[in-house]
Amino acid sequence: xxxxxxxxxxxxxxxxxxxxxxxxxxxxxxxxxxxxxxxxxxxxxxxxxxxxxxxxxxxxxxxxxxxxxxxxxxxxxxxxxxxxxxxxxxxxxxxxxxxxxxxxxxxxxxxxxxxxxxxxxxxxxxxxxxxxxxxxxxxxxxxxxxxxxxxxxxxxxxxxxxxxxxxxxxxxxxxxxxxxxxxxxxxxxxxxxxxxxxxxxxxxxxxxxxxxxxxxxxxxxxxxxxxxxxxxxxxxxxxxxxxxxxxxxxxxxxxxxxxxxxxxxxxxxxxxxxxxxxxxxxxxxxxxxxxxxxxxxxxxxxxxxxxxxxxxxxxxxxxxxxxxxxxxxxxxxxxxxxxxxxxxxxxxxxxxxxxxxxxxxxxxxxxxxxxxxx
Amino acid sequence: xxxxxxxxxxxxxxxxxxxxxxxxxxxxxxxxxxxxxxxxxxxxxxxxxxxxxxxxxxxxxxxxxxxxxxxxxxxxxxxxxxxxxxxxxxxxxxxxxxxxxxxxxxxxxxxxxxxxxxxxxxxxxxx
Numbered sequence: 001x002x003x004x005x006x007x008x009x010x011x012x013x014x015x016x017x018x019x020x021x022x023x024x025x026x027x028x029x030x031x032x033x034x035x036x037x038x039x040x041x042x043x044x045x046x047x048x049x050x051x052x053x054x055x056x057x058x059x060x061x062x063x064x065x066x067x068x069x070x071x072x073x074x075x076x077x078x079x080x081x082x083x084x085x086x087x088x089x090x091x092x093x094x095x096x097x098x099x100x101x102x103x104x105x106x107x108x109x110x111x112x113x114x115x116x117x118x119x120x121x122x123x124x125x126x127x128x129x130x131x132x133x134x135x136x137x138x139x140x141x142x143x144x145x146x147x148x149x150x151x152x153x154x155x156x157x158x159x160x161x162x163x164x165x166x167x168x169x170x171x172x173x174x175x176x177x178x179x180x181x182x183x184x185x186x187x188x189x190x191x192x193x194x195x196x197x198x199x200x201x202x203x204x205x206x207x208x209x210x211x212x213x214x215x216x217x218x219x220x221x222x223x224x225x226x227x228x229x230x231x232x233x234x235x236x237x238x239x240x241x242x243x244x245x246x247x248x249x250x251x252x253x254x255x256x257x258x259x260x261x262x263x264x265x266x267x268x269x270x271x272x273x274x275x276x277x278x279x280x281x282x283x284x285x286x287x288x289x290x291x292x293x294x295x296x297x298x299x300x301x302x303x304x305x306x307x308x309x310x311x312x313x314x315x316x317x318x319x320x321x322x323x324x325x326x327x328x329x330x331x332x333x334x335x336x337x338x339x340x341x342x343x344x345x346x347x348x349x350x351x352x353x354x355x356x357x358x359x360x361x362x363x364x365x366x367x368x369x370x371x372x373x374x
Numbered sequence: 375x376x377x378x379x380x381x382x383x384x385x386x387x388x389x390x391x392x393x394x395x396x397x398x399x400x401x402x403x404x405x406x407x408x409x410x411x412x413x414x415x416x417x418x419x420x421x422x423x424x425x426x427x428x429x430x431x432x433x434x435x436x437x438x439x440x441x442x443x444x445x446x447x448x449x450x451x452x453x454x455x456x457x458x459x460x461x462x463x464x465x466x467x468x469x470x471x472x473x474x475x476x477x478x479x480x481x482x483x484x485x486x487x488x489x490x491x492x493x494x495x496x497x498x499x500x501x
Contacts, residue, residue: 321490322429323459324427327427328418328427328428328429328430329421329426329427329428329429329430330429330430330432330459331429331430331431331432332432332433332434332459332460333431333432333433333434334433334434334435334436335412335433335434335435336435337409337410337411337435337438340410344410349410350410350412350413350433351393351394351410351412351413351433352382352384352385352391352393352413354406354407355406
């Protein structure tokens, strides 16, 4: 009988554990590890593990709902560090209050029937690996938040950019949420089974960020944004430290700084994921009303749309058609014979040129690229 | 002398590249043609999005090709295959027992001025 079928749950005490292992080894006489265990011997580490699981470790076998249960959040004897600290702080507070005013009656939370809430996790509590303090578990989007994002994009027709800035979720994440939920909905439609239990188990283990779709209320209630959405991506051209002397009288802007790094590098204001937020904020500081800012943004969006459409049309005109055969796809591009010019050697013409030897076999020709365009 | 539409081989060893040319039938293969209609790169390129079929690049001036066909230029078999894929000719050869995909079933005759969509719709109506 396979091991997993015979023992679905772990034994809680050391004696039970020993018995358990002993019973297993008898039925698994062909196993390579049977000789070592046939004497009923258990390693110290193993017995300690089971002892720990029966005592302090029990909280990890049956984790509490509503918050994460990482090793770093607990003391060695299995108590939540933040609960202990909160109790200590409260005690100190009470003592200070009593010292200041000995006659006042301070209501006790337990006495007045208010249930004690577990204080929120700090960064210390969000480290799942005690030996790797650099790793901090990041909050994920809740199921409700994902549904709201999907609805905003797919039902209300909001652009990914707008959804990203209004929910304060990165654009790539918004796109991923929409794509994955689309797949999920499709699977539900065709009645393909979903791994709900797995998803729930994972979600129970991770910190979940609070979600409030309404921006005003989010600010009013002080709910922190899910993530920073307008971080400047690191461009390899900005890697070197450059000492660039300029005259004091000169206005040296971010656009100039970008030019110093590389002549084709865009300024930081344009390289951020949401350049429109910067512009809107600039307009806000100048003193424009919300209506005016919105109107200006709509105008800019319309302009960008026109440019995008023009680009798309140009791209479409390039490739006439694709013909799929059983092996290849043939891509037909329409050209103009006259582009080659009178002598047939114009730079715009296509095809191998006549009467012009290629220099690639000539001595001294460098064929390895000497520079790489960024 | 007959005017032909055919391929002229350029490129390097193991790296062929063809010009689709209009030329006199008896001239040398790679000699200077009357006109270069386009190119055919027979080396398949990996799909752009990483999935789907590998693709081959063909550049063709369909207006000029149509003109040359109209004045009696005779395509070679290979050129015929390319021109029929471009929708300028009816396919000459079809593999035995193989049914082509609907959009490669070019049912056009010479100088067919119908659009691709129209052609497909007409074809579907006849089937």
